Amino acid sequence: MQSIDRSQSRRRFLKFLAGSPLLALCAPGSIEELIASAFQKPSGWTADEPSLQKLITSPEQALSVFDFEPVARQTLPPAHWGYMATGVDDDATLHANRTAFSKFQIRPRRLIDVRKFDTSTEIFGVKWKTPIVIAPVGSQRAFHSEGELAVAKAAASRGHLQILSTVTTTSIEDVIAARGAPVWYQLYPTTSWNVAQALVKRAEAAGAPVLVLTVDLPAGRNTETLERLKKVDSRNCANCHQPGIEGRLKRKPMFDKIDVKGLADYYAPTLTWDFVRRLKDSTKMKLVLKGIVTREDAALSVENGVDGLIVSNHGGRAEESGRGTMECLPEVIDAVQGRIPVLIDGGFRRGTDIFKALAIGAKAVCVGRPYLWGLASFGQPGVEKVLDILRVEFELIMRQAGATSIEQIKRTYVVENLR
Ligand SMILES: Cc1cc2nc3c(=O)[nH]c(=O)nc-3n(C[C@H](O)[C@H](O)[C@H](O)COP(=O)(O)O)c2cc1C
Numbered sequence: 001m002q003s004i005d006r007s008q009s010r011r012r013f014l015k016f017l018a019g020s021p022l023l024a025l026c027a028p029g030s031i032e033e034l035i036a037s038a039f040q041k042p043s044g045w046t047a048d049e050p051s052l053q054k055l056i057t058s059p060e061q062a063l064s065v066f067d068f069e070p071v072a073r074q075t076l077p078p079a080h081w082g083y084m085a086t087g088v089d090d091d092a093t094l095h096a097n098r099t100a101f102s103k104f105q106i107r108p109r110r111l112i113d114v115r116k117f118d119t120s121t122e123i124f125g126v127k128w129k130t131p132i133v134i135a136p137v138g139s140q141r142a143f144h145s146e147g148e149l150a151v152a153k154a155a156a157s158r159g160h161l162q163i164l165s166t167v168t169t170t171s172i173e174d175v176i177a178a179r180g181a182p183v184w185y186q187l188y189p190t191t192s193w194n195v196a197q198a199l200v201k202r203a204e205a206a207g208a209p210v211l212v213l214t215v216d217l218p219a220g221r222n223t224e225t226l227e228r229l230k231k232v233d234s235r236n237c238a239n240c241h242q243p244g245i246e247g248r249l250k251r252k253p254m255f256d257k258i259d260v261k262g263l264a265d266y267y268a269p270t271l272t273w274d275f276v277r278r279l280k281d282s283t284k285m286k287l288v289l290k291g292i293v294t295r296e297d298a299a300l301s302v303e304n305g306v307d308g309l310i311v312s313n314h315g316g317r318a319e320e321s322g323r324g325t326m327e328c329l330p331e332v333i334d335a336v337q338g339r340i341p342v343l344i345d346g347g348f349r350r351g352t353d354i355f356k357a358l359a360i361g362a363k364a365v366c367v368g369r370p371y372l373w374g375l376a377s378f379g380q381p382g383v384e385k386v387l388d389i390l391r392v393e394f395e396l397i398m399r400q401a402g403a404t405s406i407e408q409i410k411r412t413y414v415v416e417n418l419r
Contacts, residue, residue: 059378059385064393065349068373068386072143075376079237080142082229084372087316088222093323094316097347100324104356105415109402117404119395123341123363124210124286124307129159131358131406132390135315135345135366136186136212136290138167139252143376150375152178154383158391163212163366166199166266171253172206184210186290188217188266189275198258200283211283212310213276216291216318217267223317273304280305288343291318293328295335302339308363309336311344315368326357327418333361351393358406359413 055074056067073081087094121131134155141147148170155162156179164175166188175183185203189196200211230237242250245263249255268275280287289301290310301309311325311332325346336342344357345366354365367390374382403409 056377059374059381062385062389065370065373065386065389068370068377068382071378072373072376076143077233077235078229079226079233079235082223082226082233083139083142084369084376086223086226086229087320088318089224089320091225091316093313093318093320094347096322096324096327097313097316098324098349100326100347101350101353101356103417104326104360105417106352106355106359106397106401107413107415108400109413112402112404114399114402114404117395117398119391119398119406121364121406123161123343126209128161128364130391130394131362131364132160132354132387132394133343133364133366134160134162134371135368136163136165136184136214137368137372138165139169140372140375141169143372144379146379147375148175149178150380151371151383152176152183153380154371154374154387155183156180158384158387160387161364164208166214166254167249167252168254169251171256172203172208176206176208182207182209184208184212184288185285186212186214188214189268189271189279190260190266191264191268191270192262193278195255195258195260195263196279197282199254200279200285202254204283204285209285210288210308211279211285212288212290213279214290214314215271216293216312216314218269218271220265220267221318222320273300276301276304276306292332293321293323293325295331298332298335298342302336306340308341308343310366311342311346311362312366313346315346326353326360329357329360329362330416330418348390351390351395351397354390354394355397355401355403355409356414358409359411360416361411 055071056062062068119131120127120129134151140151144150148164148168152162152175161184162179163184163186164172165186168175172185185208187196187199203211245265246260249260286307288308288310289306291312291314292298292301292309293311293313298309309332311329313321313325325344329344333342341363342361343364343366344362345368348354348365348367349370357365370386371383374386401413403413
C-alpha cells in the first residue's frame with residue numbers, strides 16, 4: 001500500500017515537473033536528467049521504476065495520455081510549448097479543471113452482464129462511435145509540420161468528431177478532405193460582421209454542419225506562462241510571426257481572401273445575444289455556443305434559439321475564474337433540462353473523467369491538450385494513441401460500473417460533492 005502511495009506521489013510530481021515553466025530554463029535534452037535528479041529514491045523504495053524516469057520513444061509505449069506530455073515538452077521550442085500549456089494569471093483555472101473531477105465520485109453497480117456494450121452516441125442526428133470529441137485548437141502546425149491534417153487523419157481512422165478552429169493553419173477544405181467527412185467549424189467572429197460572414201459562408205460551403213461560436217474571449221487574456229516561456233526561447237520569433245492583426249492572420253488560411261484591414265482582433269468585445277440571433281438567422285448550420293459556464297447563460301442560450309452548448313473555460317485560458325468546468329456542468333444541465341445537447345471540455349485526461357461528465361448529463365466530451373501532446377510527440381500515430389487510450393479507459397469504466405450503453409450513464413452513477 002505504502003509503495004502505491006509513493007508511486008502515485010512520484011508520478012504526480014513528475015507530471016507537475018513536466019508542465020512546469022522551470023523546465024524551460026533547462027537546455028533541451030536535459031529533461032530526463034532533471035527528472036531523474038529531481039526525484040531521489042525514497043528510502044524503502046524497492047523497485048527502480050525506470051518507466052517513471054524514461055520518456056516514451058514510440059506511441060505504443062504509452063500507458064496513459066500523461067506519458068505524451070513530457071515528450072511534447074521536450075520536442076517543442078519553449079514558446080510553442082508555452083502556447084499549448086499556458087493558462088491565465090496563476091493558472092488556477094487550468095488546475096481547477098483537473099481537481100474538479102475529484103469532487104465527483106463514481107457509484108458502480110454490480111452483477112450486470114457487461115460482455116456487450118455500446119459507446120455510440122447521437123449528436124444532431126449523426127451517430128458517432130464514441131462521445132470523445134477533438135476540441136478546436138488554433139495553429140496546430142506550431143506543434144507538428146502536419147498539424148490539423150495529422151489530427152484529421154487520426155480522427156478519421158478512429159471515428160471521432162473533429163472541431164476545427166477559426167485560426168487553423170490548414171484550410172477547412174483540406175481538413176475535410178483528410179478527414180473524409182465533415183468537421184464542425186469553430187468561429188471567432190471578430191469585430192466585423194462581414195469578416196464573420198465570410199468565414200461562416202466558407203465553412204458552410206465546405207460542408208460543415210455545425211458552427212461553434214466561442215464566447216469566452218471578449219477581452220483578451222493574461223497568458224503569463226506563455227509570456228514567461230517566450231522570454232527563454234532563443235529563436236527569432238519575428239521570422240515567422242509578424243506584428244498586427246494582418247501579420248497574425250497571414251498564416252491562417254481561413255482568412256486568405258478576406259480583407260482584415262482595420263480589424264482590431266479576432267476576439268469580439270462586441271458580442272451580445274443580438275449577434276447570436278443574427279448569426280443563427282444567417283446560416284443553415286446548427287449553432288453551438290462554446291464557453292457557457294452558468295445556468296443564467298444556459299437558459300438564455302435556449303431562449304435565443306441556440307442548438308447546443310459546450311461548457312468550457314477555454315482550457316483555463318480565458319478568465320481566471322478558479323472554477324473547473326465540471327463544477328459548472330450540473331447547473332448548466334439543470335437549466336437546459338434536456339432541450340439542447342450539452343458538451344463539455346477542460347481537463348479531461350481519463351476515461352473516468354468522461355464517465356463522470358456523461359453521468360451529470362453531458363452528451364459528449366471534448367479533449368484539447370492530450371491530443372496536442374500526441375501530435376507534438378509523434379504526429380498522427382501519437383494522436384491516434386491518445387484517442388485509443390481515452391476510448392479504452394472509458395470503455396473500461398463503463399463496464400466496471402455496469403453501464404452497457406451511453407444512455408445508461410445517468411446521474412445516479414455519481415455522487416457530487418461540490419462544496
Ligand atoms: C493551444 C490551444 C489553442 C486553442 N485554440 C482554440 C481556438 O482556436 N478556438 C477555441 O474555441 N478554443 C481553443 N482552445 C480551447 C480548446 O478548444 C478547449 O476548450 C480546451 O483545450 C479544453 O481543455 P484541455 O486542453 O484541458 O482539454 C485552445 C486550447 C489550446 C490548449
